[in-house]
Amino acid sequence: MTSITSQRRRKAVRLAVRQFRSSRAGMVGLVILSVFVVIAVAAPLISSRDGLDVIAARAAGNPSWAPPSEFPLLGTDHLRRSVASQFVWGSRVSLFVGLAATVLTMVIGTVIGLTAGFLGGKLEAILMRLTEWFLVIPFLPLAIVLAAILGRSLWNIILVIAVTSWPATARLLRAQVLSVKNRLFVDRARALGSTPGQIVRRHILPNVSGLILANTTLTVPVAILTETTLAFLGLGDPRAASWGKTLEEAFVNGAITRNAWWYYLPAGLGIVAVVLAFSLIGRTLEEIANPRLRSR
Amino acid sequence: MSDPLLSVEDLTVTYRAAGKSVPAVRGVTFGLSVGETLGLAGESGCGKSSLANAVLRLLPLGAKTGGKVMLEGEDVLAMKPGRLRAVRWTEAAIVFQGALHALNPVQRVGDQIAEPMLLHDGALTDRAAAAAVKGLLSHVGLPERFARSYPHQLSGGQRQRVLIAMALACDPALLIADEPTTALDLMVQAQVLALLERLRTERGLAMIFITHDLSVLTHTTKRLAVMYAGRIVEEGPSDQLFTAPFHPYSAALTAAFPSIGDPGSRMHPSGLAGDPPDPTDLPSGCPFRVRCPVVEDRCAEIDIRLVAAGEDRSAACVLVGT
Amino acid sequence: MSSLVEVAGVSVRFGAARAVDGVDLTVETGEVLALVGESGSGKTTLIRTILGLQYPTAGSVSFQGKPVPNHGPAARSYRRDVQMVFQDPTGALNPRQTIYEAVAEGHRIHHGHEGEKEKVAEALASAGLRPPERFFPLYPHEVSGGQRQRAVIAGAMILHPKLLLADEPVASLDASIRGEILALLRRLVDQTGLTVLVVTHDLGLAWNIADRVAVMYLGRVVEVGPTDQILAEPRHPYTRALLSVVPEVHHLEPQILIGEIPDPTRIPTGCRFHPRCPVVAGGEADRLGILEMCKSVDPQFLEGVACHASPPHAGGGGT
Numbered sequence A: 001m002t003s004i005t006s007q008r009r010r011k012a013v014r015l016a017v018r019q020f021r022s023s024r025a026g027m028v029g030l031v032i033l034s035v036f037v038v039i040a041v042a043a044p045l046i047s048s049r050d051g052l053d054v055i056a057a058r059a060a061g062n063p064s065w066a067p068p069s070e071f072p073l074l075g076t077d078h079l080r081r082s083v084a085s086q087f088v089w090g091s092r093v094s095l096f097v098g099l100a101a102t103v104l105t106m107v108i109g110t111v112i113g114l115t116a117g118f119l120g121g122k123l124e125a126i127l128m129r130l131t132e133w134f135l136v137i138p139f140l141p142l143a144i145v146l147a148a149i150l151g152r153s154l155w156n157i158i159l160v161i162a163v164t165s166w167p168a169t170a171r172l173l174r175a176q177v178l179s180v181k182n183r184l185f186v187d188r189a190r191a192l193g194s195t196p197g198q199i200v201r202r203h204i205l206p207n208v209s210g211l212i213l214a215n216t217t218l219t220v221p222v223a224i225l226t227e228t229t230l231a232f233l234g235l236g237d238p239r240a241a242s243w244g245k246t247l248e249e250a251f252v253n254g255a256i257t258r259n260a261w262w263y264y265l266p267a268g269l270g271i272v273a274v275v276l277a278f279s280l281i282g283r284t285l286e287e288i289a290n291p292r293l294r295s296r
Numbered sequence B: 001m002s003d004p005l006l007s008v009e010d011l012t013v014t015y016r017a018a019g020k021s022v023p024a025v026r027g028v029t030f031g032l033s034v035g036e037t038l039g040l041a042g043e044s045g046c047g048k049s050s051l052a053n054a055v056l057r058l059l060p061l062g063a064k065t066g067g068k069v070m071l072e073g074e075d076v077l078a079m080k081p082g083r084l085r086a087v088r089w090t091e092a093a094i095v096f097q098g099a100l101h102a103l104n105p106v107q108r109v110g111d112q113i114a115e116p117m118l119l120h121d122g123a124l125t126d127r128a129a130a131a132a133v134k135g136l137l138s139h140v141g142l143p144e145r146f147a148r149s150y151p152h153q154l155s156g157g158q159r160q161r162v163l164i165a166m167a168l169a170c171d172p173a174l175l176i177a178d179e180p181t182t183a184l185d186l187m188v189q190a191q192v193l194a195l196l197e198r199l200r201t202e203r204g205l206a207m208i209f210i211t212h213d214l215s216v217l218t219h220t221t222k223r224l225a226v227m228y229a230g231r232i233v234e235e236g237p238s239d240q241l242f243t244a245p246f247h248p249y250s251a252a253l254t255a256a257f258p259s260i261g262d263p264g265s266r267m268h269p270s271g272l273a274g275d276p277p278d279p280t281d282l283p284s285g286c287p288f289r290v291r292c293p294v295v296e297d298r299c300a301e302i303d304i305r306l307v308a309a310g311e312d313r314s315a316a317c318v319l320v321g322t
Numbered sequence C: 001m002s003s004l005v006e007v008a009g010v011s012v013r014f015g016a017a018r019a020v021d022g023v024d025l026t027v028e029t030g031e032v033l034a035l036v037g038e039s040g041s042g043k044t045t046l047i048r049t050i051l052g053l054q055y056p057t058a059g060s061v062s063f064q065g066k067p068v069p070n071h072g073p074a075a076r077s078y079r080r081d082v083q084m085v086f087q088d089p090t091g092a093l094n095p096r097q098t099i100y101e102a103v104a105e106g107h108r109i110h111h112g113h114e115g116e117k118e119k120v121a122e123a124l125a126s127a128g129l130r131p132p133e134r135f136f137p138l139y140p141h142e143v144s145g146g147q148r149q150r151a152v153i154a155g156a157m158i159l160h161p162k163l164l165l166a167d168e169p170v171a172s173l174d175a176s177i178r179g180e181i182l183a184l185l186r187r188l189v190d191q192t193g194l195t196v197l198v199v200t201h202d203l204g205l206a207w208n209i210a211d212r213v214a215v216m217y218l219g220r221v222v223e224v225g226p227t228d229q230i231l232a233e234p235r236h237p238y239t240r241a242l243l244s245v246v247p248e249v250h251h252l253e254p255q256i257l258i259g260e261i262p263d264p265t266r267i268p269t270g271c272r273f274h275p276r277c278p279v280v281a282g283g284e285a286d287r288l289g290i291l292e293m294c295k296s297v298d299p300q301f302l303e304g305v306a307c308h309a310s311p312p313h314a315g316g317g318g319t
Helices: A003-022 A024-041 A054-059 A083-119 A121-136 A139-150 A154-181 A184-192 A196-232 A243-252 A261-289 B048-055 B081-087 B109-120 B126-139 B144-148 B156-168 B186-203 B214-220 B238-243 B248-256 C043-051 C072-081 C099-111 C116-126 C145-157 C175-192 C203-209 C227-232 C237-244 C284-288 C291-296
Strands: B004-017 B020-033 B037-041 B064-071 B092-095 B174-178 B206-211 B223-228 B231-237 C005-014 C017-027 C032-036 C058-063 C082-085 C163-167 C195-200 C212-217 C220-226
Touching (some): A003 A024, A003 A261, A024 A083, A024 A261, A083 A154, A083 A243, A154 A196, A184 A196, A184 C145, A196 A243, A196 A261, B004 B048, B037 B214, B048 B064, B048 B092, B048 B206, B092 B156, B109 B126, B126 B144, B126 B156, B156 B186, B174 B186, B186 B206, B186 C237, B214 B238, B214 B248, B231 B248, B248 C175, C005 C043, C017 C043, C017 C058, C017 C220, C032 C175, C032 C203, C043 C082, C043 C195, C072 C099, C082 C145, C099 C116, C099 C145, C145 C175, C175 C195, C203 C227, C220 C237, C284 C291
Parallel strands (some): B037 B223, B092 B174, B174 B206, C032 C195, C032 C212, C163 C195
Antiparallel strands (some): B004 B020
16 A cells, blocks of 8 residues: 555544544443443452352352442342442453454354355355355254253353354345445456456455444444343353343342342343444444435 | 516525535526527536526525526515425426436336326326326327336336426426436437427427537527526527637537537547536636636636627627627 | 457347347557447447457457457456546546556556556546646545546556547536547547547547447447548438437438337347338338348448448449
């Protein structure tokens, strides 16, 4: 890339940043997300791991089912563990699983979508049938079967989410690649003598990258919610203290009938907040990438 | 002389885009009598389409207008919405460019032609409307069965005819044709022009014909007005203006479409340096001076308006009328 | 001297549609040949076949005596010799590439990065974009339509091709800029020995810059010859009708044909023009005794024209 072009690219990035800053929705989302990222990253500093240990909690003499007025910050659960610790450490797991699953989804979906869209022909037909097959499989039975076969670990959860989410991304990407492939400037590149690799690198990818970025940002909340669902249904990693696990334990141990709102509300609100944050950011990125989506 | 059918007085149209004011039309005045034809020539950004849309107040939200558009004695720009709706299509109608998106792709052609009829005449039965549609289709040279077709099933020339039929649905006195033959093949263009001419004489229509292809206008219109940067820069009888233009821009525009057989243009394409003006960034004085082949120093200072230049002719140029 | 390009019996079929249906054509070195026709005539398909973006279903295209290669290193070096300018300059440029990158692309593919900057500046300047450095960092949407087309021309000329194919190069540009772009093309021909094959529906354009004109109808070339000759005295009835309806033509009585060009999947038998031909409709074909031939026999291409009513064909008074 020449210096002229890299100058223009930097200018474009600065412009995009400025546009993002001017979007209230986007900034709100970014702030919310930043708060949770800080909590997740600084978890070892703000809350001792012991907070999750049942034996230590007993030894410390914590009351069980204590509301926040008795036991700061967020009370205790049925096993005397600090709910606040679970919240802080749970954010780590939920965000990590969400991001990891999204990365895996995007990689699989992009590779398949790009290949199918660009190469066409029989390969495209095969890949699209494969995509449809996965799209049609009902999510929950597949998740249960995979959890049973592979065992209930965090990485398996990530795998399950990726396996059920990549088809949507693949289809989206293939459609976009098809539309870019048929544009006149791709014809011109062929007329100039470009190899297929050069065409993909110089013309296809830059024109789908905006879509990839926006789609990625909007896939994360889906992944987080999926992990929450799986954990809530008892399919999650029993040793991972994710928010979904917290909700499951709260539900199973009768927190609702006991009206122990401090047990399930933080985790629930945390999920809502993080999902909202990603959605706001993703929508703002979409608007920046596609100016036609902006309302006048 | 009969009362003018249409009288545009110092019309201005300004859009707002991305925080800036875009003056698309900057003071246009002209008149049109019953049965008269006027050609409006100019390139992209000169304001001709804005002018056409202003006559029926079809401008987008946020567009500001000034001046008057007197259609059959009433000012269109000052009409109440109810009166405006009644006037639209019944007194004046627009024939748009026949691109695929000028017609509703999911509605049959016959229904689209019938729509204005049913809107304006509440007492019209569906049967009567269908019969009228068939009549209009054959009037524009299309088979009656096309009423049941969808736009994508028709060719470009056929779609253009449908748009013409639609414009005639409520029997208007004035037809505004906005680039009706652009993007059509040569032979189809000739067919559409012949059709417009036939309809005009049969119904006594007044017509405003807007295009960037000046050569098309010489045979189809009696008078010609050339627009540049939101103003009319020359006006006069078509044949005279085309063969002997006064304004340097009109001269360049006529030279852009060579006469086949004229040795002067053989191997000698003629064009103007520079680009069509940006309405948000017009130079001082005469906006054409940055491209004008005969520019003088005083052109930067004088914002010249139309000046009489002989019998029934006028041009906005310092070199004229002295 | 052999021609630069020889198209021999080329047909291109898309399923049941015969877009190009048996075309013989030559392009001579250093000339501007205008390929004239309406939509559906097959002219765009034909030049894409010459460029190598489209493979002929039958027949062959030769460049400098050798067949046009469609793969391998021979195909890549062919790209250096034959380039194309497109109808829509806005669509032909990648909106995410600067003008510099768009013009440099051809050079990079074939010659890598060495000397790139000078070559790009040279190409932009020769296409009329001066000073070239001003245009380096600009994106396509930041320049005008005429400047975009000049950039596309620069991108093609940076490879110093021998043949330039232009598909309606000025159709989507404003009238006042037309002349400048056409003058640029003519200048490139006169100064660098470039050969240009320009596809257009505009006969005025042919009058402006073309040495020879070839007229296409429904996949066939129906008439070919020097511009002065064809536009003064067209021999084929289609050419005559087309010329007669050009608004600025006065030496011919306007003949508006009925209907439109038929679908390429339903090409009429015999002479493909006979259902719309004024010679048939006006009875002259009958009088000449060739009516049956017009309806059943596809006229051969002889001495630059494919029409039964025109010499040297049977009905034209020759043998």
